[in-house]
Amino acid sequence: MKTLKVLAFISLAAALNSCKDDETVKNNLFSIDTSAMKQQYQPQETLSLKLVNAKNKEIDSVAYFINDTRAGSVKGNAPLDIALNGKKFGYQNIKAVVYYDGDNAETTGRIELVSDVKPELLEYEIVNVYPHDIQAYTQGLEFYRDTLYEGTGRYQHSSLRKVNYKTGEVYKKVEQEGRYFGEGITVLNNKVYQLTWREKTGFIYDADTFEKIKEFNYFKDIEGWGLTNDGKYLYQSDGTEKIWKLDPETLKEVDYVNVYTNNSKIKAVNELEWIDGKIYGNVYQQDAIAIINPATGAVEHIINFTELKQQVTKHPDLDVLNGIAYNPKTKTIFVTGKNWDKMFEIKIKQ
Known part of the structure; x- marks a missing residue:
């Protein structure tokens, strides 16, 4: 009986690890395109977001979040422009939820919003x-x-x-x-x-x-x-x-x-x-x-x-x-x- 319980536990652990591996693979399919992004922005500027789709997946839509607040969504992999005016200074954590082939995946990034005033x-x-x-x-x-x-x-x-x-x-x-x-x-x-x-x-x-x-x-x-x-x-x-x-x-x-x-x-x-x-x-x-x-x-x-x-x-x-x-x-x-x-x-x- 103990042997069966141990085997069941091992099987459950393996299944959980397999799920985690699958999730990691999914979330590595896409990344935020940083080629035209800066590390620091000022409030009068606009942040333009788009994905890198290295595996050429068929993307249905993408929802973007800034500091866990929904910033907007686009069809396919169209760019999304986000006005930064009114946001608090500091790090802006970016999350993209990508919907594709009846599934979804996430990818993240970050920029820093600084003041536009030189002391x-x-x-x-x-x-x-x-x-x-x-x-x-x-x-x-x-x-x-x-x-x-x-x-x-x-x-x-x-x-x-x-x-x-x-x-x-x-x-x-x-x-x-x-x-x-x-x-x-x-x-x-x-x-x-x-x-x-x-x-x-x-x-x-x-x-x-x-x-x-x-x-x-x-x-x-x-x-x-x-x-x-x-x-x-x-x-x-x-x-x-x-x-x-x-x-x-x-x-x-x-x-x-x-x-x-x-x-x-x-x-x-x-x-x-x-x-x-x-x-x-x-x-x-x-x-x-x-x-x-x-x-x-x-x-x-x-x-x-x-x-x-x-x-x-x-x-x-x-x-x-x-x-x-x-x-x-x-x-x-x-x-x-x-x-x-x-x-x-x-x-x-x-």
């Missing part, structure tokens, strides 16, 4: 230099009602603070439990939202008292990096090229953009600030800020702050530029870094 380098001037707590591993920075709020990181040292930016004095502070690594902050509707790095947990505080209102879990398995808001929605970065748009009440995803220049994605988007309808984002380990169109993810300008790091005190814990706060009263931008002993008030040159 311009902006110049700036230093308006003032203020003291900054050298022990503050700055993760979030934002003005609210003329008060500077700061979130700091590192395990056992994470906090939320109110700071006198002119003197560097911390006059209100709440510390997180040692198991949390604090990240970006933003203030919306008199509530301070604060992220944590890998703990997938966020906190909401009363902006006046720092009383904790609630904790929340991230809407998906991502890290917490930067945070800002446009007066209605939250925007969260996660260490990749993505910026997520969130509902501040449910903390669920509303939309997202991929941050791109005209030739590449910008990974490690960190601390965020909303300024005049744009998102200013620190690029981790670059000592630079990207100015991002929140509707598309296109990087429109870059500000190089490398020279600022040269002006702070050198010490073993000195780390990268991180922290952007716009003061609407003075219309100036405040920037600092992780464990910097200075904060710089700057103005963009027009």
